[in-house]
């Protein structure tokens with residue numbers, strides 16, 4: 132099966148309504164092979180814990196306590212060797228190709244490497260060190276070449292093709308037919324039909340890209356880790372709430388500035404600073420530091436890398452017979468063509484920019500009334516937006532935050548999962564974790580007590596962990612060999628003082644529910660073949676289940692039970708909830724515009740063909756053509772746009788969040804047209820047609836089964852407040 136580093140990343144928006152996330156899907160990763168194969172590498176790997184089967188309770192669990200960075204390279208090499216040996220066995224089978232001896236054999240292939248890559252993925256996102264980065268730098272091109280060796284294996288492809296074209300395949304189950312199609316399609320998309328010379332060029336391009344992606348990532352991580360804003364005077368902290376001061380003081384200690392206050396160069400530190408700091412000069416400084424990540428000249432600058440990535444991608448698309456990289460990437464999605472994706476983005480762009488003008492006018496008003504004597508600049512946006520929020524909706528995010536304790540909200544999510552999915556969560560203490568912050572729960576069916584899977588939770592920011600939030604599948608569910616799933620949620624919440632409850636913002640709470648939606652998608656999986664399991668769906672569909680789950684945070688059932696004041700224990704007052712609801716689409720112009728600017732630049736970069744691109748100049752010109760409001764910057768500027776340059780996965784695919792949100796908004800309507808968010812009948816359909824099917828059915832068809840019709844865009848426009856009242 133294909134290895135997906137199931138990283139579903141998420142980036143907070145200013146407003147809670149929509150959340151961005153990312154996943155790595157599509158594109159053939161290394162194919163795996165045989166369980167039964169002996170490891171064919173040097174004897175010393177026998178003791179390598181990364182290669183061992185996962186044993187113990189819960190159908191086995193990852194032995195995180197035994198991982199050493201020095202074990203990665205030999206484990207990856209042994210895993211690849213084993214995998215290739217199995218591929219040879221399948222490819223050279225003397226019998227005629229059948230679904231069982233080819234497709235099922237591939238599904239069972241590469242189990243060892245799959246396990247190694249699970250650890251490798253976790254260390255790259257959450258436990259990075261200079262020592263590990265050196266391993267990555269060496270192994271990334273090797274893994275890429277390995278993957279090509281499989282998709283370019285002529286004999287193997289002929290067998291897959293034979294099964295795909297065989298009349299016998301028509302008699303297989305729908306899931307088996309879809310799996311066969313997927314293998315065939317993925318191999319063709321990866322160049323299986325090319326001639327030998329083209330295949331060699333492709334391999335070379337892929338290796339160069341793998342190397343560039345690693346460099347891009349490491350540069351970005353360096354700018355996020357090394358650059359900091361140090362404040363050494365009390366007056367520098369003007370406007371910051373106590374929790375931020377505490378966090379900045381703690382960062383001062385860990386970043387070797389004891390006694391000073393430090394703002395790290397990550398979104399979870401910068402956004403609150405920009406929201407609350409009264410010091411306009413420091414806001415500007417922090418803002419510039421953040422938006423210039425990867426764009427500072429010097430050794431960590433990403434511009435030249437991006438130019439090269441775009442050139443290589445254009446060359447690869449041409450080799451594969453596609454007009455541009457965008458055409459190649461979008462073909463294998465719900466949107467099908469870049470034009471369809473662009474049409475949706477452009478439909479939403481205009482109302483979003485119009486809304487920004489209104490928002491800026493409101494902010495300028497507040498600034499004028501204060502006698503600030505300024506014109507709103509990008510580093511003022513969050514600050515004055517917060518003041519407008521207070522003035523217009525009488526809503527103070529700090530007031531809300533006092534009711535949002537991380538531990539309670541987590542229990543709230545479990546409760547929702549119980550209502551909608553019939554899941555029960557029990558903490559477990561008998562499995563190892565890779566860092567003391569991580570906690571683990573067993574998930575069971577509430578009625579039958581049947582084991583469903585494990586959920587790992589890694590909530591806090593730390594050095595070596597990338598910013599944002601994401602979901603990960605450590606092991607995919609499958610009925611073929613009766614494997615249960617293991618998933619994780621990862622975030623970058625700021626730890627408070629020792630022993631005190633961690634209070635999070637409404638946006639963070641939304642993020643929490645969002646990622647949990649991905650986890651539930653993985654946990655609900657009920658399919659036979661691992662390649663089609665859980666979140667292994669189209670990129671522009673995968674954010675639908677997660678965005679949908681965000682809606683349950685604001686249900687009275689959750690807020691009454693779980694949004695309890697951290698001092699009094701009293702539930703959040705109804706009138707405060709009302710104020711939150713009234714402010715629901717507040718600042719949506721900003722949130723949608725900063726997101727869409729990134730999504731549009733991504734698509735246009737990848738539609739530009741083989742034109743040699745200067746990223747900064749291209750970004751500037753494109754935004755000018757679009758009429759980007761000068762008070763807003765792209766959510767991810769090109770030199771730091773990890774979604775699209777740290778791998779292929781979200782390239783020409785950042786639009787996916789919007790695409791998925793059309794489904795999300797429309798799907799929540801099904802609950803509201805029924806008995807509300809906890810309507811059992813609708814929830815049953817949601818599980819049956821959306822959450823449990825993975826990629827066993829075409830998503831458009833799955834959606835129709837759930838909703839009884841195709842999705843409509845109206846609900847999205849309404850959700851974002853882009854429909855004039857009275858319409």
Ligand SMILES: [Zn+2]
Nearest residue numbers: 139152153677
């Ligand atoms: Zn997501």
